Amino acid sequence: MTQAEAHDGYNFAYLDEHTKRMIRRALLKAVAIPGYQVPFGSREMPLPYGWGTGGIQVTAAVIGRADVLKVIDQGADDTTNAVNIRSFFRKVTGVATTERTREATLIQTRHRIPETPLSEGQIMVFQVPIPEPLRWLEPRETETRSMHALREYGVMHVKLYEDIVRHGRIATTYDYPVIVNGHYLMRPSPIPKFDNPKLHRSPALMLFGAGREKRVYAVPPDTDVRSLDFDDHPFAIERWDAPCALCGATDAYLDEIIIDDKGERMYVCSDTEYCNDRQQAGHHGTQGGAPRA
């Protein structure tokens, strides 16, 4: 954990208290209606739209001085955007930050859910580019709102069915649509479908923020989250033929890395903290396993 001093001249966590309260009200509504997209008065943030402003506003609205914050992008703590968002919160809150999933009370993420299982009391904050799961099927917001109200999700099933007819399999691999609490169709944000099962009855609170699209939504702890599928084409997650080259994990999401100009490649955990932990615990892959400092 690293402790930092808060920045002078701005309110704690950048947003003023009225704005935070407005966002928290929207979040309460979101928690009360799992999977429902709640419009909120999204603000301009000092980071660009599309770079996590929704997640940042949600984090800013719920963070307290005692929180311990972890920020990841693509599963890694050290990608530039994660570094930038973490340093933003260090600057404007002074709260402790960590790379350890177990230590964190608040985890802001883009595109992944950590491999380390989450626990009660933890909050995951997802950065969401496009909150509407029906958007590619129906561009009109006025139309999709009534489709949700009527649970008119046939088009999504048809889309998945057409995938099977054309390709023999469902061709959606990330941002895979889920039904939350038996009602709302929801985009889990662009996490790989590998992470979808982690949403189901998670003990942690899952909050989703879309800044540019001005929506928040939520999956409260212990809520049913079902990935759409068919009886004869059940939902399945990605599997790799090889284990992680660094830590030997076979249960983690792996990134493919090209290691020379002949296109030679290796697979390593996308969750850097999980991979380091395993290496420190003595696990090795084919490429050794000195902890990545």
Place this chain on the structure above:
Amino acid sequence: MYVAVKGGERAIAQSVDLVARARRGDPAVPELSVEQIRQQMRLAVARVMTEGSLYDEDLAALAIKQAAGDLVEAIFLLRAYRTTLKRLGDSVPLDTANMRLERRISSAFKDLPGGQVLGPTYDYTQRLLDFALMADAAVTEDPAAEASAGPIVAPRVTDLLAGEGLLETSARAEGDPDPSDLTREPLQLPADRATRLQNLARGDEGYLLALGYSTQRGYGTTHPFAAEIRFGAVALELFIDELGFAVKIGEVDLTECQLITDFEGSAEAAPQFTRGYGLAFGHSERKAMAMALVDRALRAGEFGEDTDLPANNEEFVLAHSDNVEASGFVQHLKLPHYVDFQTNLELLRRLRAQWDASNAGATGDEEPAA
């Protein structure tokens, strides 16, 4: 052996340093002052204030300097600052009829009360590069010395037409609620006209220009006249409860454009001219005119006109007008996407293997042509 990319923090710090140096350019050349930008790049300042939704010439000039002249980046800087500001109150509605005019033209009437006032405009300049400006300019004589006598205030052309009953009125209805504030509330659709105008006022000039242009080229059905374009200073007044009256707290420079389009009438509405309205901070004629075209295009439904063209589509127009949103989302493609890319790569490999297998079967039997 692969080593995960570490040191993002250091790389960011270096990059911040590099961009500061790139902005400054050759240190042997004197640095631009914010005041120079404010005075000598007034049209850039006006655009940044308009789309940044903040009337502050100094901060807009600072943003332009900090953004190295990238106006969309400057608008973003100003917006991010603006969002932290407290609201002190709402002004009394601005009265543009009492504008102290620096420029006012009407293309609908040859002459009119107050006259045609060209003022500062590039309209009738010949677009020849003025190489004299390349030399370090000597101080020219004070233009104020030959400024015209006294301020000009003249009624709006649209008020003259409305007097005759030939123009739709736009009086504020009794009990009309305060307009919603798009910087505080999310855009909800369908949107009322006040909300649409707010969205367009903040909207990207280039985007509105293209949409407005499309309505003139057949992707629209309106044929407007520029009833009036006026630019000048308007008093900003705040109603003080303790005093019981409004107090002038300052002035803002505004460009207002009213385009009028004839409407042949219907069973309920008499034949009359209808309005498209544009308003922008500072001297921003292109923006105000484009905005007025798009405003009118979005009203097509009200007058029973076709509504199936891009500029008539409220959701399409309003949802994509904001350049801070658009710029951020387009450029977010620079962020790492390798987790999702991996899933696509896997899928594509499988589909490709499948395709290769079935196509090899289909073409394998064929004899190559002799």
